[in-house]
Amino acid sequence: MVRRDQALWGKIVVSTVEPNHTAGSPPKSNWLLPAFWMLIGITFYLGATQIKTAIVQDKHDPGPAAICLLCSVALILLSATQAVQLLLVRRTPAVPKPTEGPDVTRQNAGPRSTTRSLQQALLGVAVIGVYIYGVSQIGFGLASFAFGITSMKCFGVSWRHTLLATTACVATVYLVFIKLLGILLPTGRWDLPY
Amino acid sequence: MSDLIEILQDLFTLEILVPWILAMIFGIFVGSTPGLTATMAVALVIPLSYNLPKEAALAMVIGVSFTAIFAGDIPATFLRIPGTPASAAATLDAHQLAKKGKGNQTLLINLLCSALGGVLGVVILMSVAPQLAKLALLFSSFEYFWLCLLGLTLGVTVSSGNYKLLGALAAIFGVLLATVGNDVTTYQERYMFGNSDLSTGLSFIPAMIGLFGISEVIRAVYRYNPAGTAATIDQETNHDDSSSGLADDSPFKVRESLQIIAANTPTIAQSVVTGTVIGGLPGAGADIAAWGAYGIAHKTAKPVEQAKFGSGIWKGVIAPTSANNAAVAAAWIPALVFGVPGDAVTAIVLGAFLTYDITPGPELFSGGGANFIFAIAMITQLLLIPAGLVGILLFGKFMRLPRAIVLSCVVIFSVVGAYAMNNNPFDVWIMFGFGLLGVFLESRKVPLAPLILGMILGPKVETYFRQGMISAQGDFSNAFQSTIDIVLFSSLVICILLSFGLTIRRATTSHPISATQ
Incomplete structure (x- = not known):
């Protein structure tokens, strides 16, 4: 039963998260994307903290930094989720890689x-x-x-x-x-x- | 009836028909040139119409607005570069179909559905204009906030396929990119790093040309195999690598195309309704209508069909293209009835109306002026078919050139398109940067459509949210007060839950557990 649940979870994770992936042995380059999102998220978060409050601004206006902070935090959290899911995929049984469209990375090429x-x-x-x-x-x-x-x-x-x-x-x-x-x-x- | 005959007699004169058709061909050219939008086409036609009779001027601006929207689908199909933002949704499936050697047929279906969507849109415009305009007026900031958020969510869930998380990440990244520049409310600098070129933000058109055009060129160069042979066949797309690849010598397959359209009548009907409702909302526009219709077509499709969305399915072409022309027609609803423009195009046309001594409002309907506009809009849909066919054939000839020539020309035209928007060389660098970003993201299978959607809808979401908060004196519970708020919010939640449910169901059914045990 545990194996069954694990396999199911693995399929859901693979089908929702991971590109270019063969479950069980994700290549190191797969960490590139979560790292990229994390870097972008942190950069935008730090940038958002530098945005000054306008002198003339309605007191009920959430301000120019609000959406930046909200989205950068969301980006950081989701990239962390992606990284965690990568870790989880590593532990699940192998699932055949779905073939979707041309392999632009040509990872299979010589x-x-x-x-x-x-x-x-x-x-x-x-x-x-x-x-x-x-x-x-x-x-x-x-x-x-x-x-x-x-x-x-x-x-x-x-x-x-x-x-x-x-x-x-x-x-x-x-x-x-x-x-x-x-x-x-x-x-x-x-x-x-x- | 006698009024109608009189109007038709007035319209079918050489001094109106000639500028009308010329304007439509101009619309085809501008719309199919990446970087030149339908808004720009209308703006450029208005000065040319000043010296013409009022009727001819009206026919020119209405004709150009519809044709430019359709023409945006031509490069979207052949090059994967949407000519106008309204074509971005159709790009996903149309380009995939073109890759399978169905470029001409895709565009014929596209053209017929555009005309059909336009005709139905005009019929709805004529019949329910006042009622829909009243509904649109009920929308305040929070209603628009939920509507934009719903559009964004629909776009992410639909265009991300199996990679919903990646789609969500891309959409958030798009929203963040849209915040670069001076804040429109307080003029505070955001992520500008002292660069004044960024004060107006990252220009959307150059970014779109980069993401969809330059990245495609770089990928084509990556795949290109000179190898001393005339041609190599891409095994997965089965197209000739030495030519542009999407050049399509196959016939238009008129009968089969008509059968496909007939088989998708419900999709056309629901897309026209979607396009009309969204297009009738001031500020929503044809791009949101196209994404909305695409999303609804995906949600209402059979599970087998749902899995094919994004990889080349007729529904994925028919839905957005029927909706965007219907939305253009519907954008005239608030414009004609209340003088409130539905989108940027109608905003420019309303300005031109003043030059033609036409005052939008109830008087326009009682005086019969509206009927004249309706007739022009309707006949434009019929003229769209021959004008569109000319555009497809000319563009098809261009696409039959060797791939190396086409790629070089695409880069040159992309540079011009990116520059021409604001006459700013910095925009060309933005295009280049986004091209590289597109290559990286697509190599990791990140869908680009949510990124673009985030960039389009991000500023609207932020503006409406902040306006709503200011008007509600900081109380967010006001965002759930009206019936429209609750309906839109509920739709948003249902959309998210359904997409998660669908993903889990697909995962559990597509790979039987027993197979792995």
């Missing part, structure tokens, strides 16, 4: 492919980051042109298609956003026309 995918993703993040920085430095048009060419070439698109697609994209943005809608896009330090 180490070589995972490393390569990770490198690709990091390169992608870096290129996007440099592009956004470039927009404010050299203007939207030039930065977008450079980004388009770099990113498409990284993906192995032919020069012809790369140049065509980048030019078409930048020209569309120019015509629609600047000419039609009158939205001013960043011109950069050199104050380029586009």
Whole structure:
């Protein structure tokens, strides 16, 4: 009976709480998420304690910090709950991992492919980051042109298609956003026309 | 009857029809561009309508408001980037269906349900406008507080699937993120760290583009396999990795789509009612209506269907899309009867009414002006179908380009969309940050929808709570005084209990105990 209850509790815990989990041997990376929530909760709680009471404020107004304190405490408590449930799952019998949607983490992929995918993703993040920085430095048009060419070439698109697609994209943005809608896009330090 | 014929004769003239259709195509374009909202579409059309006859101007602004809301579903389906906040709820299932090679069919169903929802919404608008407007006027701060909290809870329970706790954590995180910036009541700084760019808070649109768009791009780069081959097939989604992946050459399957719509008539009916009731409440808007309808469709579905929500089920597309256009129609109820705007779009349109010399109120109904508006709204729903099909086909062509090109263009358009909201480069960094956050959270299977919902509803929950407390002189028991309060609070409690019960039932039935012993 005890085993039965334990198994049932395990299923409920697994089905409600734990992602990427094989009961019985949760990987250490599963602690990342409760730690993340806890960190966020504590940061927001400490920030909430620094919010000053306004000079002009209705005496019945709970104040600008109220919702921050309430939610940060809730976040801390729920992240602690998640951590406790992780501990409980460790003690319960194994339950087959439910398969839900694509495994974006590719934990089942081989180490070589995972490393390569990770490198690709990091390169992608870096290129996007440099592009956004470039927009404010050299203007939207030039930065977008450079980004388009770099990113498409990284993906192995032919020069012809790369140049065509980048030019078409930048020209569309120019015509629609600047000419039609009158939205001013960043011109950069050199104050380029586009 | 003669009035109706007269109105139709007035409307079907070239000088009204041409700007009307052009405005609707403009609405399709703006609505399907992430970062450009339906509100922005209406705001941009009004200056163009100043020099036109009053009837043409009215047709333009009403037409653009409906089409922009539908068009938001196009990138939501193909790219998983909701074009407008009202499309966020439809994103969950529509994108999953598109991944299964049903993008065009999903959008056709989406389009027809939008038009149908709009038609029914207008019919309800015409028949029960005064009564619903009176009900909306009964809502005070605490009623709105409970309504927003109920919307938030419904969103969490529905969109989190089996991971309710993660959904709740994400929603609370969203509410906390929404508190960043100057407090709207007292102007006290909150979590700004001396950065004046944060004074107006974390802009919602860039955050949404980042969470749903940039994170998807980064994940696509992670999955991308050049390998020197033309294409690789994602085993789980079964789509071609070399193209945009969601490009759909399959026919629209009109007959099958109509059958699906016919089979889901009860869902459409309940979603239209939900959309109308929520849309008719000032300030609630089409986004809350869509989430509410999605939640109700989930709750009323069979257990087998409930498990499929979020992984690509027609009900998950039909419910929010029928509700959001019905909500747009319903938002006109308080606007036309009392001059109280139902949402941001109608607020802008009410401002434009003054320019057109139209005064909302009972006189509008007695003078016949309301009938003219009703006729425009109704015909807009019919014009929405051809205009929407053009939008789907054009967007589909764009999606058939190689994936590398589409991903690069998505990044460029996302940067423009994030920047264009406030002309602030800082918003682009917000988008980037939220993109990284989205990648991390989704890699840990944290649902993103509750986070977005927390960011949308968080400020409303806080504002109504504080307004309620001030008006009740600090006595929270006042939040349980009216019948509406009690009904909404009871619904909230029932929703929480049901979701827990369902989770436990699913856990106990899906994995028989004997199997593990």
